[in-house]
Amino acid sequence: MAFSFFKKSGPEKKEEPQVATRGNIKYHQLKIKEVVQETADAISIFFEQPEEPITYKPGQFFTLIPTVDGKKVRRAYSVCTSPYTDPHPGVTVKRVEGGVVSNFLNNQLKAGDTLEVMEPMGNFTIVPDANKKRHIVLLGGGSGITPLMSIAKSILEKESESQVSLIYANRSEESIIFKKQLDELQEKWKSRLQVIHVLEQKPFSWECPTGLLKPALLKELLKQLPQWDTAQTEYFMCGPEGMMVNVEETLKELAIPKELVHRESFVAGKTQRVEGAADPIAAAGDDTPKSREVTVILDGEEHKFTVEPDKTILETALDLDIDLPYSCQSGLCTACRGKCISGKVKLDEDEGLSESELEEGYVLTCVGRPVTDDVVIEIG
Ligand SMILES: Cc1cc2nc3c(=O)[nH]c(=O)nc-3n(C[C@H](O)[C@H](O)[C@H](O)COP(=O)(O)OP(=O)(O)OC[C@H]3O[C@@H](n4cnc5c(N)ncnc54)[C@H](O)[C@@H]3O)c2cc1C
Ligand code: FES
Structure with a gap:
């Protein structure tokens, strides 16, 4: 794969x-302030703050837009930093096998x-x-630690x-x-932070629970945490699909009210929306594939275009150079x-939206x- 180089700032070049x-x-x-190798396959990227500093909420994500193979591509990366403790906002990127952007960033x-x-966005956050x-209570797996780290540092501080x-x-x-940062945070906050590492492979030099984070193990571990009233406990989960399914199932079995459970998915999966939730697909109208006219009102400006059955509304708008906002392109x-x-819109995936939003x-x-044929969507 031929990678393009990043733009460099320099007096001879016309700066964007x-x-x-x-x-x-x-x-x-x-401007990238620093790139830190966190593990063999993950880096953290810290940004210089521009003149007008970027503000963000703990757990939100930035959309990075590098140019790969001459094409601008977008991917979402959650902040690993806290707006209350870290002067430079940062994200952590773990390589995905064969992945275009994660490998580009890690390599280049x-x-x-x-x-x-793109400016920070996302609702997996806490004020x-x-x-x-x-x-x-934070429940993480692999690169899913990133937004949880931001949330942990912010709550401990504030x-x-x-x-x-x-x-x-x-x-x-x-x-x-x-690992090191978490050890240091535990040392700093002692009684207010408990970290339990769960590893598939037993470590050499220390003891920790081993195995996959399945419901039986998770229930055991939850019992080891400080016990607070249900109403005072909030859960934030982020990790691979299998782990998220297990965690959701466990919290459901423990009768944790769903409004106290927050989740962020990095990859589109097969998680079933909880029973009784609105199903936008079932609620939608005639499912027959055909071209239909759509109106998008973007910041008050009206754009009318025809969406072919093999395209999404966003794909069609981008083909027509209508600058609709987007990041993950996976719902x-x-x-x-x-x-x-x-009108009515059918969603191929509704993971990102809450029941009330639907x-x-x-x-x-x-x-x-x-x-x-009468779809009108308002954005902004
Ligand atoms: C809201 C949000 C926040 C995110 N935050 C982070 C973050 O903090 N750190 C981070 O490393 N990533 C994060 N991601 C994932 C990130 O946006 C990219 O999807 C990921 O880096 C893969 O991009 P890629 O271009 O390398 O792979 P692609 O070229 O897009 O995909 C290559 C293949 O890998 C699969 N794949 C894509 N993503 C994953 C994944 N995460 N795990 C396993 N398989 C995958 C794809 O289905 C495809 O088959 C986040 C995603 C979202 C939606
Ligand atoms: S671009 Fe991420 S949900 Fe549509």
Whole structure:
């Protein structure tokens, strides 16, 4: 694969504006302050703050837009930093076998390079509140630690009466991202942070639970955490699909109310929406594949176009150079979210949207196909 080089800043070159706004979304040209090798197959990328600093919430994600093979590509990466403790925002990227962007970034990126980055987004977040006293239980696997790290650091810093517990599953000791940082945080916050590592392969020099994070093991581990009232405990999970399914099942068996459970998926999977949830596909109208006209209102401007049956609304808009916002293109991150104010849209995937968002008529254009002829979607 022929990789292109990142743009370098230099006096001889015409520099791109530091920030451009398209469709109400800010696109920054961010200089890389530092690239840290976290494990053999994961790096953290720290950005210089621009003149007007970027603000973000714990657990949100940045969309990185490198140019690979002459083509701009977008991928979402969750922040690993806390806006309250880290001067430079950062993301952590783990290689995916055969993956275009994760390998490009791991192979090519270095301090001083400039990267196009879309403003932070995402609802897998928490607003720290110094007056709150609660137990935040974080359940992570592999690269899923990234947003959990951001949340942990933020809560520990800002909520002096709250407790944070982390159950973190990995294949081996060498694959644990942030092992040293987590040890240091435990040392710093002692009674307020508990970390339990779960490894598939037993480590040489220390004891920890081993095996996959299946319901029986997870229930055991949850019992080892400080016990708080159900209503004061919130759960945040992020990891591989199999782990997320196990965690969801366990929390359901333990009768944890679903509004206290938050999840972030990095990859489209087969997780079933919980029983009783709105099913946008069943609710949609005529499913017969045919061309249909769609109107998208982007920041007040109306765009009318025809969506062919083999295309999504976003794909069609991008083909027509309509600059709709997007990131993951898999129905996970909600960067492309809009409100369907007329007609019906079928979603190939609805993982990113909450039940209430579905009920309120929100749709994801990246996985959305019109099933009536009068679809109007409002974005922004
Ligand atoms: C909201 C959000 C936040 C994310 N945060 C992070 C993060 O903090 N750190 C991080 O490393 N990644 C994160 N991801 C995943 C990231 O956006 C990319 O999907 C990932 O880096 C793979 O991109 P790629 O171009 O290398 O692979 P692609 O070329 O897109 O895909 C190659 C193959 O790998 C599969 N694949 C894609 N992603 C994964 C995965 N995560 N695990 C296993 N198989 C996969 C694809 O189905 C495909 O078959 C996040 C995704 C979302 C939606
Ligand atoms: S672009 Fe991520 S949900 Fe559509």
